[in-house]
Amino acid sequence: MTNTIGKIFSITSFGSSHGKALGAVVDGCPANLELSEEDIQIELNKRRPGTSALTTSRQEGDKIEIVSGIFEGKTDGTPITGIVYNTNQKSKDYSNIKNTPRPGHGDYCWMEKYGIYDYNGGGRGSGRITIGHVIGGAIAKKLLKTQGIEIISHVVQIGDVKAKNIDYEKLKDTIEKNNVKCGDLEAAKLMEELILSKKQDGDSIGGIVETIASGVPAGLGEPVFGKLDGDLAQILMSINAVKGVEIGLGFESAKSSASEINDEFHYDTNENGTKIIETKTNNSGGILGGMSNGMPIVSRIAVKPTPSISKIQNTVDLESGENVKIEISGRHDPCICPRVTAVAESATAIILVDHMIRGGFIHPTNLNKSI
Numbered sequence: 522m523t524n525t526i527g528k529i530f531s532i533t534s535f536g537s538s539h540g541k542a543l544g545a546v547v548d549g550c551p552a553n554l555e556l557s558e559e560d561i562q563i564e565l566n567k568r569r570p571g572t573s574a575l576t577t578s579r580q581e582g583d584k585i586e587i588v589s590g591i592f593e594g595k596t597d598g599t600p601i602t603g604i605v606y607n608t609n610q611k612s613k614d615y616s617n618i619k620n621t622p623r624p625g626h627g628d629y630c631w632m633e634k635y636g637i638y639d640y641n642g643g644g645r646g647s648g649r650i651t652i653g654h655v656i657g658g659a660i661a662k663k664l665l666k667t668q669g670i671e672i673i674s675h676v677v678q679i680g681d682v683k684a685k686n687i688d689y690e691k692l693k694d695t696i697e698k699n700n701v702k703c704g705d706l707e708a709a710k711l712m713e714e715l716i717l718s719k720k721q722d723g724d725s726i727g728g729i730v731e732t733i734a735s736g737v738p739a740g741l742g743e744p745v746f747g748k749l750d751g752d753l754a755q756i757l758m759s760i761n762a763v764k765g766v767e768i769g770l771g772f773e774s775a776k777s778s779a780s781e782i783n784d785e786f787h788y789d790t791n792e793n794g795t796k797i798i799e800t801k802t803n804n805s806g807g808i809l810g811g812m813s814n815g816m817p818i819v820s821r822i823a824v825k826p827t828p829s830i831s832k833i834q835n836t837v838d839l840e841s842g843e844n845v846k847i848e849i850s851g852r853h854d855p856c857i858c859p860r861v862t863a864v865a866e867s868a869t870a871i872i873l874v875d876h877m878i879r880g881g882f883i884h885p886t887n888l889n890k891s892i
Contacts (some may be wrong), residue, residue: 618849
């Protein structure tokens, strides 16, 4: 089972939904980065359950405990281990599905592959394991900030409701004003109504989350098997419930001609008066030939509806060999897109930091040394 991602800056995730604890071991972080538990807690709070009617009612504080890798308030170059203990698991909710794989879940696949499966809350296959993504991402985001790189994710679509009026300069403030994490407040109201209506019906709904990384220098990534967009797609697809990834225009590119969507280069002057090369548009999403081109990196992920719903569904009984009905109890999100935003930011940060170190933009062992 593969639980590690990253070549130099790497994240090894561990734990399960109803186990004692979850977390991550972060290796390859350079020394002398100021880091506290609060830095990670801020990010974990963004994906924490039980914060509104749009999320699962499971009440978890998700309090982080760092047990290694920090000395006198700074990273010391050794593996950083962060642990979050489960405190509100209710495993009895899942005892009736022990032998009946839930539609839309990986239960059956786990049993076929391993012959054993922790069915409590989805075990290792639960969305709760993305706590490991966020622990690693919080550290990655702080490293990126030392280089002037910022990352923000927001919900651009729920069901057939799309965000249309987004002021990207005020995006951070806007998404903090609504539970959907949408940059269009009018659309956010409609999205919330749709999510709550699905919840009332015992159903769920999916959507699309967009992530923007600004301040990324040109030259990250490799032109063949280490493409930056390829690595981003891999980690974004590793987020539970993600079924599609787009970079820039994505699938819209298939409907266009090159003369319509090619990003034309031009010279400009930055705030320091230095001449720089930019593109007039950013249809490529900041990546060309597998490498960053200095423009904002824009990705979108398609997030399927939460498969655990209270409606009666058809499945099989692996013990009796019969076709049966299943009714899933427990506490589940009617839409996971609002909480996925924090995970998408973290996943993007992990890949960007790994490439920043690999590309020589961040010193691999000591932030106090110049490259």
